[in-house]
Amino acid sequence: MQKNQKEKEAKYSSRTIISKTEIEIDNIKIAVEFKRIKKVNLKVQPPSGKVSVSAPFNIDINYLKNLLISKIDWIKKHQEKISNLPKKAEKEYISGETHYFLGKAFLLEVLESKSRIKVFLNSDKITMQVPFRSSKEERERILYEFYKLNLKKLAPVLILKWEKIIGVKTNAFGIRKTKTRWGSCKVVSKRIWLNSELAKKPVEVIEYVIAHELVHLLERHHNKRFYDFLTQFLPNWEKYKAELNKYD
Numbered sequence: 001m002q003k004n005q006k007e008k009e010a011k012y013s014s015r016t017i018i019s020k021t022e023i024e025i026d027n028i029k030i031a032v033e034f035k036r037i038k039k040v041n042l043k044v045q046p047p048s049g050k051v052s053v054s055a056p057f058n059i060d061i062n063y064l065k066n067l068l069i070s071k072i073d074w075i076k077k078h079q080e081k082i083s084n085l086p087k088k089a090e091k092e093y094i095s096g097e098t099h100y101f102l103g104k105a106f107l108l109e110v111l112e113s114k115s116r117i118k119v120f121l122n123s124d125k126i127t128m129q130v131p132f133r134s135s136k137e138e139r140e141r142i143l144y145e146f147y148k149l150n151l152k153k154l155a156p157v158l159i160l161k162w163e164k165i166i167g168v169k170t171n172a173f174g175i176r177k178t179k180t181r182w183g184s185c186k187v188v189s190k191r192i193w194l195n196s197e198l199a200k201k202p203v204e205v206i207e208y209v210i211a212h213e214l215v216h217l218l219e220r221h222h223n224k225r226f227y228d229f230l231t232q233f234l235p236n237w238e239k240y241k242a243e244l245n246k247y248d
């Protein structure tokens with residue numbers, strides 16, 4: 001009896017792996033070990049940047065997934081520190097992928113349906129209702145339209161805010177997808193363009209791009225005068241600029 005009891009205890013010691021699995025989030029494979037422990041313990045290990053997590057054996061798997069999604073920026077930051085990460089992987093626009101909206105990570109859920117195309121947000125999910133057998137390109141375009149529509153709704157409010165701060169006035173704005181620029185400004189026509197990808201970034205980062213483009217109405221070139229203005233209106237703009245390449 002005594003011996004059995006000891007064996008049992010040994011069997012379930014906090015170091016014993018009860019079961020293992022692998023979870024993939026945003027193309028990062030995370031080795032999961034379930035143990036008789038109380039707290040989730042996440043590690044990014046040098047030199048490879050391998051991600052591993054120990055979790056209570058009876059944890060709800062969706063809870064764990066959501067927790068890991070919320071930590072994905074932290075994981076990436078540590079991986080970048082540890083090793084030189086390869087370039088970001090291409091998205092497939094399938095269920096289970098992580099996609100960003102206004103700086104927050106969402107789990108993508110793709111539902112094939114006969115009813116009309118629709119994209120909607122829940123607290124932690126972007127759900128896309130798409131036609132049956134839609135291609136990756138179609139799904140990408142559907143999500144692009146969602147981003148574009150939302151940026152189109154948000155941009156006027158932010159533009160108005162920064163027009164007041166900077167003391168300029170635009171005639172129009174537009175949204176388009178470009179590979180090379182986050183925004184641009186036609187000084188003569190007083191028209192600004194914003195990249196639809198900005199919808200993935202935190203609002204402050206979108207505001208930085210808008211402020212940058214509006215400052216061009218005071219100074220066309222990227223010279224000292226331009227950056228003096230920008231610093232005057234948005235002192236910590238460099239912080240936001242650095243964030244532009246995250247959240248994708």
Ligand SMILES: [Zn+2]
Pocket residue numbers: 212213216222
């Ligand atoms: Zn510029």
